[in-house]
Structures are given as C-alpha cells and as structure tokens.
Amino acid sequence: ESILSTYSNIYNHPKLIEEPRKAPRISINPKSGLPMNGATVKVKSFCKLSQDESQSKPAGPKSLCNGSVIQLKDKxxxxxxxxxxxxxxxxxxxxxxxxxxxxxxxxxxxxxxxxxxxxxxxxxxxx
Incomplete structure (x- = not known):
C-alpha cells in the first residue's frame, strides 16, 4: 500500500481505494426474448404464467405482445x-x-x- 492507493475524506480518515466492479452483462435469447443468464425461466412455464395472468385480469384491451414474442417450436x-x-x-x-x-x-x-x-x-x- 502506498500513499497513492489511499484517499482522505473531509474528516481526514484514509481509506483504501477500491476498483468498482462491473455488472455482468445480460444476454437475451433471440428466440424467446428472455434473459439467458440470471433467473432461468423455461419458455413453457413462462407461457403458462402469462395464461394464468390473462385469466385473472378483467376484460378490456389487452396486449398480445407477450404471446407474440414467444413462439413455441411445437406450434x-x-x-x-x-x-x-x-x-x-x-x-x-x-x-x-x-x-x-x-x-x-x-x-x-x-x-x-x-x-x-x-x-x-x-x-x-x-x-
């Protein structure tokens, strides 16, 4: 440790300078539109979840974006x-x-x- 690796705040308490960590980059699966790393959600379970949500919501204008993004291979x-x-x-x-x-x-x-x-x-x- 040298004097260059420390700095002082207004109360003159030296502290070690830490290099900020970069957040991991989130990559998106082009087929499903879901993140590939992080919380893993299967396409079929995501479709079931969106169907359950659509059944519980009241009638009115609804977005088809969630259903149109994911195309199952078995369609x-x-x-x-x-x-x-x-x-x-x-x-x-x-x-x-x-x-x-x-x-x-x-x-x-x-x-x-x-x-x-x-x-x-x-x-x-x-x-």
Whole structure:
C-alpha cells in the first residue's frame, strides 16, 4: 500500500481505494426474448404464467405482445397463422383506437383554443 492507493475524506480518515466492479452483462435469447443468464425461466412455464395472468385480469384491451414474442417450436403452422391473424386484427384495432383518441383530443383542444381567442378579443375590445 502506498500513499497513492489511499484517499482522505473531509474528516481526514484514509481509506483504501477500491476498483468498482462491473455488472455482468445480460444476454437475451433471440428466440424467446428472455434473459439467458440470471433467473432461468423455461419458455413453457413462462407461457403458462402469462395464461394464468390473462385469466385473472378483467376484460378490456389487452396486449398480445407477450404471446407474440414467444413462439413455441411445437406450434402447428395453422396455429402460427391464427396467431399472426389475431396480432394483425389487434394492431388494426389499436390503430383505430389511437386515431379516435387523437381526433378527440384535437376536437377539445380546438374548442378550448377558439374559446380562449374569443375571450382575449372580448377583453381587448372592452378596454
């Protein structure tokens, strides 16, 4: 240990300088989209878990992302086509929903904007 390997804080208590450890890099499996190191979760158990969660949640707009990321090898081509068809329908519904929400916001923003301009003009005319 040399004087260079220590440093002092504001109270002058020397302490050994430690090299910070790098966190291990998490690699993701390209097929499943799950981390390969760390907590190991099997694809089939992950699908079962997501199915259990989907059954317990109330009805409403649900995301198909979790189901579309993991493609089991034992799926038949018909099942894969059906999943793809459902995903396309879902994306169309989301697109329609998004357009509806944007138009709704624009409508209310336009109303409030024109109302604000009318109030400004009435204030300036009254002065």
């Amino acid at each position: 038949s081509p018909e099942e894969k086509r059906e999943c793809k068809k459902l995903l396309k329908e879902y994306s169309v519904e989301r697109r329609i929903d998004r357009v509806f929400r944007v138009n709704l916001v624009r409508k209310y923003e336009g109303d409030s904007w024109s109302q604000m301009q009318r109030e400004r003009s009435s204030r300036t005319q009254g002065v």
